[in-house]
Amino acid sequence: MTTISVTDLHDRVTRIFTGAGLTPQNAASVATVIVNGERDHCKSHGIYRIEGCLRTVQAGLAVPDAQPELHDSGKAVIEVEAHGGFANPAFDHAKDALVARAKETGIAALVIRDCLHFSALWHEVELLAAEGLASLSMCPSYAFVAPAGGTEPLLGTNPMAFGYPRQGENPYVYDFATSVAARGEIELHRRAGTPLPKGWAVDKDGNPTTDPEAALDGAMLPFGGHKGSAISTMIELMAGAMLGERMSKEALEFTGANGTLLPRHGALVIAMDPAVFAARSGRDPIDEGERLLSAIGAQGARLPSQRRFEAREKSLAEGITLTDAEVAQLDRFEAQGLAALD
């Protein structure tokens, strides 16, 4: 085991990405979300993701030196073209414009076009909460999920995140897939030879299954039955169809790699300024939120992201601990670049 500071890990990961052809700005931006995932003990979005990013660059499906391009209509919808690059530098490029617009108009939306979105969405809503804004973020992914009552994969695992600022506290943040489980969890059951919990998946004929092989051959299910399915469909419509960007089925067809590389599609972020929304009420919208959030905590219920914030505090104080295998992989990626993948 090795312990490394958050800053040092960020430097290493940035070097790996510049070594793979990313511009310094793109590399730093992608490194930030990956290192933040690792920092928060959110391992599925940590350095584990580096290989997938590099493989997608190697396959020519991610544009490493893409320059995000802002299109600002001057109204409440702002767009940024990622031009086939990662979503993170595109978001970073447009963030200040989105924040300024939301503060001016009360509500504003950011459309990210043609991006690779592999990172947790909490990163975006936390950055906006730090500016005093509430926000919703969502995107399609790969079509591995059947609609409730259906038989074939058509919806993505379609994540959705929401952030709401708090005074002197980490913000209220949720971020989850609208599938009942992640595809990687089914893969883990397959490798371990253990059955899936009921309700995770259907086989290719649409029958409920606990067999991981049959599930991978069939379809995953949305969380929360028909309600979760309706929300997942909404995400396809709002962050796919409405933007004129690929939905999850087209994203899978576009990459043509059965989901082993990162999906390329659009993303939608809606930012709202509570100060504008509450202005005429005479109430403080952050204090009001606090009444609810502290009451949830007082019941002994955990707020979403609470474990992540605790891990963050520890990582910032004590550094991030990596296994020898993880360090060896970082060494390899840093020394050999994309050749390390062969």
Place this chain on the structure above:
Amino acid sequence: MTTISVTDLHDRVTRIFTGAGLTPQNAASVATVIVNGERDHCKSHGIYRIEGCLRTVQAGLAVPDAQPELHDSGKAVIEVEAHGGFANPAFDHAKDALVARAKETGIAALVIRDCLHFSALWHEVELLAAEGLASLSMCPSYAFVAPAGGTEPLLGTNPMAFGYPRQGENPYVYDFATSVAARGEIELHRRAGTPLPKGWAVDKDGNPTTDPEAALDGAMLPFGGHKGSAISTMIELMAGAMLGERMSKEALEFTGANGTLLPRHGALVIAMDPAVFAARSGRDPIDEGERLLSAIGAQGARLPSQRRFEAREKSLAEGITLTDAEVAQLDRFEAQGLAALD
């Protein structure tokens, strides 16, 4: 059994409400959502609701002759003061301004302040879909639901609805409570002496229960575990705290009637124009949506609201069939007004 046309039922219900002191405009607006619920065989939002509305007027908690007042900042957030009246006339009063603003700015929000919101939210998102807009609508309610992992009621049943327009078809519409069941369903189990399905509720110590009495004394649970709980919390924040309007706990305290009268709080509607969002993509956002929605149907999966749209078609063609008891109640309300409640 009696069959009555949608128009005739609307006339009767409007007369009942003018008889209870509502202005003709308020009465017609409230009658529309109630009759539309009945028309769509959505009995829980149909004429069954009349009594609750009248009782709230009788208790002095609904202002029958409230005049909705529009406050338009000229930016992307529009507000309407319901002044303690029903949400429906307030929404109707502000709808054209919201539609025009969303078409101009791409995204716009409507804040409804201090309203009684008893009706299904699908009514609002359908009206916006008919104008070519996608929309999200949400509001708090009464605090009867415990957060996931919690023990005490703190969240409302917090409904959320979404609409997306389709060409030549009824829109894509979902509308559901974020609690796993409606409070009325628990009451029905209590009366029938049948146990609740698992996962619906906890007793007052926070332990899972299938006993309806213990559930009514304890708390209902959100749908979809911690994910549904996170969404319900978001609705409290977005449609309560952020607007500076009552959240579900304060709404329950304000009415002070243990939830037997209608709750009074705010509501939030976000309208988006797909034509603006998709403009630079070169794709038609409605055609794109259709590819997904028709593929869901082709799998044999039902879209949300499909049963409702089928019932609507039948009601419009054949009229609405009411039981003798329902007709007798309408007669009583129409003849005696609020005195019929005693």
